[in-house]
Amino acid sequence: MKIYNTMTRKKEEFVPIREGKVGIYVCGPTVYDNIHMGNARPMIVFDTLRRYLLYKGYDVNYVSNFTDVDDKIIKRAIEEGVTSSEISERYIEEVMKDMKDLNVMEATTHPKATEEIDDMIAMIETLIEKGHAYEVNGTVYFRTRSFKDYGKLSKKNIDDLEAGHRDEKHALKVSGEGEKEDFLDFVLWKPKKEGEPSWESPWGDGRPGWHLECSVMSKKYIGDIIDIHAGGEDLIFPHHENEIAQSEAANEVEFARYWMHNGFLKIDGEKMSKSLGNFFTIRDIGKKYPLQVIRFFILSAHYRSPLNFADTLVESSKASLDRILTAVGRLEDALNAATDRELNTEEQEVQTRLAEYVTKYENAMEDDLNTADAISVIFEMVKLTNSAISADTAKSLVEEAFTTVGKLCDILGIITKVEAEILDSDIEALIEERQAARKAKNFARADEIRDTLAAQGIILEDTREGVKWKRA
Ligand code: AMP
Ligand code: ZN
Numbered sequence: 496m497k498i499y500n501t502m503t504r505k506k507e508e509f510v511p512i513r514e515g516k517v518g519i520y521v522c523g524p525t526v527y528d529n530i531h532m533g534n535a536r537p538m539i540v541f542d543t544l545r546r547y548l549l550y551k552g553y554d555v556n557y558v559s560n561f562t563d564v565d566d567k568i569i570k571r572a573i574e575e576g577v578t579s580s581e582i583s584e585r586y587i588e589e590v591m592k593d594m595k596d597l598n599v600m601e602a603t604t605h606p607k608a609t610e611e612i613d614d615m616i617a618m619i620e621t622l623i624e625k626g627h628a629y630e631v632n633g634t635v636y637f638r639t640r641s642f643k644d645y646g647k648l649s650k651k652n653i654d655d656l657e658a659g660h661r662d663e664k665h666a667l668k669v670s671g672e673g674e675k676e677d678f679l680d681f682v683l684w685k686p687k688k689e690g691e692p693s694w695e696s697p698w699g700d701g702r703p704g705w706h707l708e709c710s711v712m713s714k715k716y717i718g719d720i721i722d723i724h725a726g727g728e729d730l731i732f733p734h735h736e737n738e739i740a741q742s743e744a745a746n747e748v749e750f751a752r753y754w755m756h757n758g759f760l761k762i763d764g765e766k767m768s769k770s771l772g773n774f775f776t777i778r779d780i781g782k783k784y785p786l787q788v789i790r791f792f793i794l795s796a797h798y799r800s801p802l803n804f805a806d807t808l809v810e811s812s813k814a815s816l817d818r819i820l821t822a823v824g825r826l827e828d829a830l831n832a833a834t835d836r837e838l839n840t841e842e843q844e845v846q847t848r849l850a851e852y853v854t855k856y857e858n859a860m861e862d863d864l865n866t867a868d869a870i871s872v873i874f875e876m877v878k879l880t881n882s883a884i885s886a887d888t889a890k891s892l893v894e895e896a897f898t899t900v901g902k903l904c905d906i907l908g909i910i911t912k913v914e915a916e917i918l919d920s921d922i923e924a925l926i927e928e929r930q931a932a933r934k935a936k937n938f939a940r941a942d943e944i945r946d947t948l949a950a951q952g953i954i955l956e957d958t959r960e961g962v963k964w965k966r967a
Contacts, residue, residue: 496551496861498723499799501731501754502648506863509753511722517548518556518717520751522709522726522734523605525562526586527571530593531774532789532804533727533760533767539790539908540757540798540864541725542599546906547860558716559602560709561587563609564702569691579692580609593777596786598908604716608708612694615703615711618745619683619696627744631674633686633699639679642740648754649732653679681737683707706737710750714742724751729766731756758801760793767804775804784809791816791909794866815874816909819900822877823910825884826897832886833893842892845883849899852876856903866907873903917951926955926962 497506511517521541524534538559545557563583572579587607594601608615619635622628627641639645645653656679682704687693693700703711713721719742726735735754742750759766767774780789792812796802838846852872859868880896904910925944932940945955952967 497863498753499863501756512720516554517722519723520713520717520721521559522730523559523561525565525567526583527567529589529776529778531776535777536760536793537727537757538599539793543907544864550906556717557602558604560712561607563607564692597790598911606712611711614715615707616696618711621745628683630698635684635698636675636680637683640677642744645740648739649736706734710738710741719746719748721751723753725755728756757798760802760804762804787911788813788816794907795870797865797867819877822881823900829884829886830893830897833888833890835890838889838892842889846892848879876900922953
């Protein structure tokens with residue numbers, strides 16, 4: 496598979512560090528509010544990468560953190576008069592709900608910054624020992640100029656950075672950050688302010704800097720070297736640049752092999768963001784469209800391209816996804832009606848074409864996760880199955896078409912899998928049990944069974960001829 500590596504600005508063949516295994520770290524959200532569609536873009540895109548790598552047979556260790564200590568969380572806690580952890584815990588729960596509705600798989604590990612403080616302190620100690628960090632009045636700074644490769648990801652030149660910020664240097668002096676040796680130095684540990692969450696450290700009570708959190712959590716849950724490090728393109732500088740500086744200075748090995756960054760989700764040509772106020776939360780958009788549609792919409796563009804949000808575009812995604820879902824429904828019906836027999840010549844040809852589409856789809860995904868092209872291939876496939884497959888088609892071919900379309904859609908996560916469908920025999924056994932419970936006047940159990948079946952979309956009807964049931 497080829498992956499566009501932000502580090503080299505080239506598409507490169509993906510070669511994992513350990514054969515058959517991939518470690519992916521995706522910078523996760525700061526949990527102070529519900530996520531918006533822009534935040535959902537990296538979640539959906541890199542979940543799709545993960546699904547594709549799983550499809551290829553890799554063992555994927557997918558780590559995505561929650562930044563649960565941050566100024567924004569503290570601000571919100573003060574506004575509501577609650578603790579910071581109440582805010583972060585509430586929004587972790589909400590984000591997890593949104594992720595589930597977007598069909599984003601749970602990460603192998605979702606570390607929380609506040610639970611990894613000891614390791615953060617340890618990394619800071621290593622950096623101080625190696626001369627890459629220093630403490631002033633309870634604040635620990637990273638000595639940026641001590642890391643010779645600083646700027647290698649964002650292609651920024653350290654002297655230009657310095658020159659571009661002469662005025663800010665003065666502002667820093669005024670704000671009290673003038674204690675830094677160099678303007679470019681950034682915070683690893685900041686001292687406690689009254690009313691803020693804090694932890695004990697060799698430099699006094701305080702809390703870690705944001706960049707440090709990711710360096711530590713990726714090391715702990717993946718290792719010193721990560722295969723793929725990902726996030727939105729706004730994270731390239733300074734966040735990822737600083738992560739590289741910290742990790743490579745501390746571990747003395749390359750931090751990440753491949754850097755992947757998604758483009759912005761925009762609205763009226765501007766980045767959707769909390770601060771601009773031009774955002775739609777996933778929660779709100781979910782009231783208007785099934786979130787499957789949003790996932791489809793996000794994947795209909797290449798992940799590195801900017802994507803403009805507009806109702807008309809989402810409407811057209813809805814219509815497109817409906818076409819796929821209808822075709823899958825037709826295949827399912829055909830499968831129930833088809834009979835077993837050998838394939839005729841025409842059917843053999845359809846089978847060959849199906850295989851060709853799978854290759855075409857894989858080629859698109861192999862080319863830097865081109866989901867836009869992969870979706871086009873699904874459409875071609877659906878066109879073929881709509882015209883060439885019916886209840887009269889040999890069952891084995893219908894089955895193959897059904898599972899193939901399903902499998903390719905599942906890599907994109909665009910068809911929410913219904914829980915494994917309950918079998919007719921199980922339904923009938925439960926109905927019998929319910930009848931027995933009623934006879935025994937155990938109405939609670941009888942109602943419980945009715946509810947269990949209802950939750951799976953099975954509707955019961957008590958008639959004079961006995962209990963009838965149907966799938967909703
Ligand atoms: P934040 O909570 O702001 O750190 O954002 C979490 C993730 O969402 C990061 O990977 C950001 O790069 C990404 N992100 C935020 N806004 C957008 C946007 N409008 N389009 C694409 N990605 C975004
Ligand atoms: Zn990060």
